[in-house]
Amino acid sequence: MTEFTRRFVQIEADSFLSLREDRAPLPGAEELLIEVRAAGINRGDLLQRKGLYPPPPDASPIMGLEVSGTVLACGEAVSGWEPGDTVCALTHGGGYASHAIAPQEQCLPVPRACSLEEAAALPEALLTVWHNVFQRAGLKRGERILIHGGASGIGTLAVAICRALGAEVYSTAGTDEKCRRIEALGATRAFNYRQEDFADALEAMDLANSMHVILDMVGGDFIQKNLRVAAPEGRIANIAYLRGFTTEVNFAPMLIKRLTMTGSTLRAQSRQQKARMISEILEHVYEHLDSGAVKPVVDRCFALDEVNEAQAYMESGAHMGKILLLPG
Numbered sequence: 380m381t382e383f384t385r386r387f388v389q390i391e392a393d394s395f396l397s398l399r400e401d402r403a404p405l406p407g408a409e410e411l412l413i414e415v416r417a418a419g420i421n422r423g424d425l426l427q428r429k430g431l432y433p434p435p436p437d438a439s440p441i442m443g444l445e446v447s448g449t450v451l452a453c454g455e456a457v458s459g460w461e462p463g464d465t466v467c468a469l470t471h472g473g474g475y476a477s478h479a480i481a482p483q484e485q486c487l488p489v490p491r492a493c494s495l496e497e498a499a500a501l502p503e504a505l506l507t508v509w510h511n512v513f514q515r516a517g518l519k520r521g522e523r524i525l526i527h528g529g530a531s532g533i534g535t536l537a538v539a540i541c542r543a544l545g546a547e548v549y550s551t552a553g554t555d556e557k558c559r560r561i562e563a564l565g566a567t568r569a570f571n572y573r574q575e576d577f578a579d580a581l582e583a584m585d586l587a588n589s590m591h592v593i594l595d596m597v598g599g600d601f602i603q604k605n606l607r608v609a610a611p612e613g614r615i616a617n618i619a620y621l622r623g624f625t626t627e628v629n630f631a632p633m634l635i636k637r638l639t640m641t642g643s644t645l646r647a648q649s650r651q652q653k654a655r656m657i658s659e660i661l662e663h664v665y666e667h668l669d670s671g672a673v674k675p676v677v678d679r680c681f682a683l684d685e686v687n688e689a690q691a692y693m694e695s696g697a698h699m700g701k702i703l704l705l706p707g
């Protein structure tokens with residue numbers, strides 16, 4: 380198999396990020412080697428950099444959970460992919476690089492309405508949204524969903540997918556401008572959490588006890604308000620707790636409304652679980668990606684050697700949607 384030189388981002392002892400070179404890894408039997416066109420930045424990467432979200436022992440120590448690009452080589456047991464194909468993929472780490480490895484069952488075709496760069500914004504958000512909103516919380520056509528963090532990489536895609544699959548979407552974000560853009564993506568209303576209490580605002584709209592599903596990355600004081608606005612038999616899925624893991628909660632609404640609270644991290648799940656998510660996404664979401672009804676929102680692209688600036692931009696919270704690294 381041809382060998383390639385790889386440029387990758389190394390986390391230095393002082394958490395500064397620098398570029399290094401080595402020989403690109405060879406794909407295992409069921410893996411693809413991808414020449415990376417773009418890599419998605421995720422908030423978890425910021426935690427990994429600070430040592431607060433260590434990669435699993437069998438994962439690449441290099442940051443980067445998702446890439447798009449061109450297949451350079453396939454392991455001997457790979458079927459359905461060949462060198463020259465374009466692809467977007469969930470990696471097992473290692474995405475902040477010119478070359479990345481992905482298991483074949485974590486690879487997806489580039490949707491017809493997406494550029495190769497845009498496709499890098501999809502895998503992590505697609506799997507996270509599908510797993511939490513549809514597999515865990517069981518959102519159905521005609522139901523109402525409240526999506527916190529609607530301006531995030533995860534939130535923007537969640538709003539568009541839920542709308543395309545027939546749900547009525549409400550959301551929260553930190554500026555009026557972000558709220559209006561979330562509404563343009565398909566939300567009926569987005570509330571500026573810095574200026575209004577979303578639970579009061581929903582009640583004022585006659586939407587007390589009306590959210591069938593809540594996708595929450597915020598936690599903290601939002602937990603009590605989620606219990607308040609949830610519909611009877613409502614399902615609340617947490618993917619993060621950016622306002623805090625701990626808070627005092629009155630759980631009476633849980634009993635009275637028969638609510639379900641759940642949560643998960645994507646990274647810890649098995650290859651088989653991720654493969655099931657991907658096959659359901661291909662069946663239910665891809666037609667909307669191919670038609671362009673659902674499109675990833677890409678805020679800014681940075682060159683690989685601007686990775687420190689790119690992560691600082693995410694940390695600032697000024698972005699809306701995804702931030703990409705372009706190694707080329």
Ligand SMILES: NC(=O)c1ccc[n+]([C@@H]2O[C@H](COP(=O)([O-])OP(=O)(O)OC[C@H]3O[C@@H](n4cnc5c(N)ncnc54)[C@H](OP(=O)(O)O)[C@@H]3O)[C@@H](O)[C@H]2O)c1
Pocket residue numbers: 420421422423503507527528529530531532533534551552553554557572596597617618619620621622643644645646693696698700
């Ligand atoms: N569990 C999983 O499997 C999984 C997978 C992927 C991501 N995640 C998590 O999902 C979250 C989004 O990821 P991302 O990469 O899309 O990040 P991101 O684009 O940086 O988004 C962060 C979001 O959190 C919101 N936010 C931050 N602090 C807040 C606060 N104090 N109150 C209310 N909202 C607040 C921001 O809202 P504004 O910008 O509107 O202020 C923004 O929408 C992250 O926490 C990430 O770790 C979890």
